[in-house]
Amino acid sequence: xxxxxxxxxxxxxxxxxxxxxxxxxxxxxxxxxxxxxxxxxxxxxxxxxxxxxxxxxxxxxxxxxxxxxxxxxxxxxxxxxxxxxxxxxxxxxxxxxxxx
Amino acid sequence: xxxxxxxxxxxxxxxxxxxxxxxxxxxxxxxxxxxxxxxxxxxxxxxxxxxxxxxxxxxxxxxxxxxxxxxxxxxxxxxxxxxxxxxxxxxxxxxxxxxxxxxxxxxxxxxxxxxxxxxxxxxxxxxxxxxxxxxxxxxxxxxxxxxxxxxxxxxxxxxxxxxxxxxxxxxxxxxxxxxxxxxxxxxxxxxxxxxxxxxxxxxxxxxxxxxxxxxxxxxxxxxxxxxxxxxxxxxxxxxxxxxxxxxxxxxxxxxxxxxxxxxxxxxxxxxxxxxxxxxxxxxxxxxxxxxxxxxxxxxxxxxxxxxxxxxxxxxxxxxxxxxxxxxxxxxxxxxxxxxxxxxxxxxxxxxxxxxxxxxxxxxxxxxxxxxxxxxxxxxxxxxxxxxxxxxxxxxxxxxxxxxxxxxxxxxxxxxxxxxxxxxxxxxxxxxxxxxxxxxxxxxxxxxxxxxxxxxxxxxxxxxxxxxxxxxxxxxx
Numbered sequence: 142x143x144x145x146x147x148x149x150x151x152x153x154x155x156x157x158x159x160x161x162x163x164x165x166x167x168x169x170x171x172x173x174x175x176x177x178x179x180x181x182x183x184x185x186x187x188x189x190x191x192x193x194x195x196x197x198x199x200x201x202x203x204x205x206x207x208x209x210x211x212x213x214x215x216x217x218x219x220x221x222x223x224x225x226x227x228x229x230x231x232x233x234x235x236x237x238x239x240x241x
Numbered sequence: 242x243x244x245x246x247x248x249x250x251x252x253x254x255x256x257x258x259x260x261x262x263x264x265x266x267x268x269x270x271x272x273x274x275x276x277x278x279x280x281x282x283x284x285x286x287x288x289x290x291x292x293x294x295x296x297x298x299x300x301x302x303x304x305x306x307x308x309x310x311x312x313x314x315x316x317x318x319x320x321x322x323x324x325x326x327x328x329x330x331x332x333x334x335x336x337x338x339x340x341x342x343x344x345x346x347x348x349x350x351x352x353x354x355x356x357x358x359x360x361x362x363x364x365x366x367x368x369x370x371x372x373x374x375x376x377x378x379x380x381x382x383x384x385x386x387x388x389x390x391x392x393x394x395x396x397x398x399x400x401x402x403x404x405x406x407x408x409x410x411x412x413x414x415x416x417x418x419x420x421x422x423x424x425x426x427x428x429x430x431x432x433x434x435x436x437x438x439x440x441x442x443x444x445x446x447x448x449x450x451x452x453x454x455x456x457x458x459x460x461x462x463x464x465x466x467x468x469x470x471x472x473x474x475x476x477x478x479x480x481x482x483x484x485x486x487x488x489x490x491x492x493x494x495x496x497x498x499x500x501x502x503x504x505x506x507x508x509x510x511x512x513x514x515x516x517x518x519x520x521x522x523x524x525x526x527x528x529x530x531x532x533x534x535x536x537x538x539x540x541x542x543x544x545x546x547x548x549x550x551x552x553x554x555x556x557x558x559x560x561x562x563x564x565x566x567x568x569x570x571x572x573x574x575x576x577x578x579x580x581x582x583x584x585x586x587x588x589x590x591x592x593x594x595x596x597x598x599x600x601x602x603x604x605x606x607x608x609x610x611x612x613x614x615x616x617x618x619x620x621x622x623x624x625x626x627x628x629x630x631x632x633x634x635x636x637x638x639x640x641x642x643x644x645x646x647x648x649x650x651x652x653x654x655x656x657x658x659x660x661x662x663x664x665x666x667x668x669x670x671x672x673x674x675x676x677x678x679x680x681x682x683x684x685x686x687x688x689x690x691x692x693x694x695x696x697x698x699x700x701x702x703x704x705x706x707x708x709x710x711x712x713x714x715x716x717x
Contacts, residue, residue: 149421152417156410156414159410160410163403163407169399169403172403173403173406176403176406176407176409176410179407179410179411179413179414180409180410180413182414183410183413183414183416183417186414186417186418186421187417187420189421190417190420190421190424193421194421194424196424196425198368198420198425198426199417199420201368202368202371202416202420202426205368205371205372206371206413209371209372209375209379212375212379213375213379213406213409216379216382216383216402217382217402217403217406219383220382220383220386220395220398220399220402221399223386223389223395223398224395224396224398224399227390227391227392227395228392228395236396236399236400
């Protein structure tokens with residue numbers, strides 16, 4: 142059996158990749174994909190612990206996270222489309238009428 | 242475990258709001274003039290839920306396999322959210338017409354957001370915290386971008402969405418680590434096993450990530466960068482509920498998650514972190530607000546500094562601190578709602594009349610509005626006898642009780658700085674020569690909402706003792 146640390150290191154790595162992606166990428170859709178990567182790394186953590194502890198709560202919670210992520214994706218992509226209709230761009234650098 | 246009628250009565254406020262959402266959807270679908278019906282319908286829903294919550298504040302219980310608690314502080318929060326949202330509905334009626342977004346969907350989203358806040362406030366399990374948080378945040382993302390033809394609103398929605406979802410990522414990953422170290426997501430289980438895990442590195446990192454995620458939601462420095470932009474770009478009435486109810490709900494979740502730590506030595510690990518957040522938010526918010534020319538941005542920075550004051554109460558880790566923060570949140574909700582309400586009343590079409598200079602001579606042109614705005618500004622700056630003063634007082638006292646007098650001193654310094662920009666507005670309204678400034682047209686429904694908020698602010702300021710006593714009896 143693969144030790145639990147491997148899974149946790151993988152999920153921590155995915156989480157950090159997601160954070161770096163959010164902070165450095167300039168395309169709103171790629172930033173959003175990085176956020177999804179963060180959520181999925183959390184899902185991996187939950188499933189790992191759930192299997193390791195023999196406790197089903199973690200696996201159930203993953204379903205909640207996936208559902209909510211789907212709802213969030215629906216709203217988020219709609220927001221990006223509304224913005225694209227007005228500005229013809231999804232680049233974070235050009236979305237700057239309000240100063241950051 | 243059987244579910245009795247009494248259980249349903251205890252969660253009746255939640256049921257009322259949830260049923261209200263469904264009925265609103267049907268009204269929106271079939272009624273021709275739904276945008277005229279829905280505001281009053283949602284006011285009735287909010288008022289009945291809020292009143293019932295206050296009425297049953299003593300019936301404390303833990304329901305549904307320890308998932309939620311009712312009564313006590315949860316009901317006090319219910320009252321705040323529902324009355325706040327009722328006032329926002331009153332403000333919105335004429336505002337939406339003016340902004341060109343006169344749609345009934347607005348009220349459905351508002352009710353959904355309030356349901357999320359209520360789920361956050363009565364959570365007793367990390368699962369409920371997560372669901373409540375998203376139930377609150379997703380409608381807020383939509384509401385921020387509700388004016389979809391305007392660049393400002395689009396941009397605010399995108400920024401709010403990206404940073405809100407980013408914060409959710411931190412919260413979920415933090416929950417994952419907490420779950421892994423405790424083996425359960427229930428707050429009760431965390432409390433039982435607390436002795437074993439309180440020094441476990443995985444657990445501590447999980448809680449830290451959780452606090453970081455919620456620092457985004459309560460708008461504390463260094464996680465505040467979305468706040469000014471989102472508050473400025475969103476429709477003003479949305480900003481009003483976002484900056485009050487949203488913040489109060491995030492604080493309630495922070496208390497629930499940190500409650501196992503309060504009174505334990507291991508809380509000392511978080512004290513430096515939380516007090517740094519508090520000090521930086523207070524000073525940053527107060528100082529940067531001075532430089533603002535846009536009134537919504539000024540109120541946004543003031544909201545950052547208020548998050549700092551409230552964090553002092555969290556940092557103290559005492560029951561008196563928790564009670565102080567809840568009192569502060571009650572006062573802050575109504576004074577900030579009133580301030581944003583007046584801004585939304587005076588706002589012209591196409592985002593005009595939002596500069597601080599537009600308020601010059603308001604005292605001569607519309608004494609009533611100017612007087613109300615002065616009350617809110619005095620209250621926000623923490624001058625007695627208004628509500629804001631006692632909020633700060635209770636929070637600072639709790640800091641001194643927990644041996645962090647320096648934190649209270651920094652808080653006092655910061656509120657002295659903040660007096661400058663709050664009172665500058667009052668000075669501009671009353672003591673400026675000349676005849677410049679705007680001639681506002683005032684909506685009656687919005688005025689009613691603002692007057693109610695002002696009355697509550699004055700009432701809280703007149704009877705702080707009995708209110709803090711009520712809150713303290715429920716805080717363990």
